[in-house]
Amino acid sequence: MGRGKRRQQTTRKREGFARASELFLPELRDVAQSVEAPSARALLQGGYVRQVGSGLYTLLPLGKRVFRKVEQVIREEMDAIGGQEITMPLLTPKELWDSSGRSQIPELFSVTDRRQAEFLLALSHEETATLHARELKSYRDLPQVWYHFGLKERDEARPRGGLLRLREFVMKDSYSFDADEAGLAESYALHQEAYHRVFARLGLAVYEVESDVGVMGGAGAHEYMAPCVSGEDMIVICSSCQYRANVEIARSQEHVGHEVVEGDHCAACGQSLQLLKAIEVGNIFRLGTKYSAALGATFTAEDGTSKDLVMGSYGIGPARSLAAVCEQALERGRFVWPQAIAPYDVHVLALKGAEDAAGLMAKRLHDRRLEVLLDDRDTRPGDKFHAADRVGIPLRVTVGSRGLKRGVVELERLDTDFKQELSVDIVPEIVAGIASD
Ligand SMILES: [Zn+2]
Numbered sequence: 056m057g058r059g060k061r062r063q064q065t066t067r068k069r070e071g072f073a074r075a076s077e078l079f080l081p082e083l084r085d086v087a088q089s090v091e092a093p094s095a096r097a098l099l100q101g102g103y104v105r106q107v108g109s110g111l112y113t114l115l116p117l118g119k120r121v122f123r124k125v126e127q128v129i130r131e132e133m134d135a136i137g138g139q140e141i142t143m144p145l146l147t148p149k150e151l152w153d154s155s156g157r158s159q160i161p162e163l164f165s166v167t168d169r170r171q172a173e174f175l176l177a178l179s180h181e182e183t184a185t186l187h188a189r190e191l192k193s194y195r196d197l198p199q200v201w202y203h204f205g206l207k208e209r210d211e212a213r214p215r216g217g218l219l220r221l222r223e224f225v226m227k228d229s230y231s232f233d234a235d236e237a238g239l240a241e242s243y244a245l246h247q248e249a250y251h252r253v254f255a256r257l258g259l260a261v262y263e264v265e266s267d268v269g270v271m272g273g274a275g276a277h278e279y280m281a282p283c284v285s286g287e288d289m290i291v292i293c294s295s296c297q298y299r300a301n302v303e304i305a306r307s308q309e310h311v312g313h314e315v316v317e318g319d320h321c322a323a324c325g326q327s328l329q330l331l332k333a334i335e336v337g338n339i340f341r342l343g344t345k346y347s348a349a350l351g352a353t354f355t356a357e358d359g360t361s362k363d364l365v366m367g368s369y370g371i372g373p374a375r376s377l378a379a380v381c382e383q384a385l386e387r388g389r390f391v392w393p394q395a396i397a398p399y400d401v402h403v404l405a406l407k408g409a410e411d412a413a414g415l416m417a418k419r420l421h422d423r424r425l426e427v428l429l430d431d432r433d434t435r436p437g438d439k440f441h442a443a444d445r446v447g448i449p450l451r452v453t454v455g456s457r458g459l460k461r462g463v464v465e466l467e468r469l470d471t472d473f474k475q476e477l478s479v480d481i482v483p484e485i486v487a488g489i490a491s492d
Contacts, residue, residue, distance in 0.1 A: 073428045140204075145208065181230065209223075229246070234362070259281055295321070407436070423487040
């Protein structure tokens, strides 16, 4: 048995594509009723994630593949605006947070080491980034944009919704350092552009809305809100002009002295406002000199005087974005990934009696540099289709013995309802073309 398995794995390495029979792809048919968010149910059923504790999830192999693609999209867009990737530790000395005045935030987890020294688990990294920014000495060293993908820990009062509100999660956070407000405005605008490109590439509909600064502090902020019914935030949208805000901002603006309700008049144009539920997937803050003044991060300006660095901070949650993509897909009627972040480029289903031909098809697709998942498990066709629907890869090639007699396989695009029988020989080229679009 063990020997056979080892031989199979050697084969797989040479094949280059993935065989479902050899992967860890657990199914979960009966998801607990307490799991309410549709994305959480779909990700549990499809074998993408498993819960470890309240607000704590493991990304299983399929989930990790999607996560890595989301991460890579963000990385490419951060690099495109001149961001430099770093890694900062999760465990941070409490004194660092004392100096910024943030050590009493209730969401912070604290730990002590064996010598009773106190540490906080970072919920963001403004303090650490500013500590390093002390090494920026001159206006000639500016601007700087640093980013990292790092674990964050938040002692949430109510973790919920699967990946929508976690206690431990990876965030892309970036920090900009400029000589003045004009420089910060430029760094901020670059991040806005980068974020729009990220969400477009992820196939995620978002509104950029004004928001309050929350625990980050600073002079102004925007949130990126993905509309979906599972969202726990409310945003206010004007359908006739560009006015968008979260409800707190809308309420605080003088014309609306009460809770904003559907049909209230827009501050900018007077037309009626719409309220939407949404998930916050990103946020950006003009911090100004709040942290640099507190931590002594100064530089020598062009006129020779010493000034505080002017700072911005910018976050995106890759796991929350991934969950929001699911929510929006499910609201459109089907759990299917955008091609750009699907766990595999193409799903090949081997029906009974067509296993060898399906393996050959998987190999030919792999030869075209596609990431291929071959479902070669010994299951009935109906189960195979249901399992594939739970995985949600948008491109599917079904290889069955009946079609093979006529020299055809079935190609299906789950994102467009395209389904057609095509000659075996032309399928690899067509699939490669669609996948690279
Ligand atoms: Zn308006």
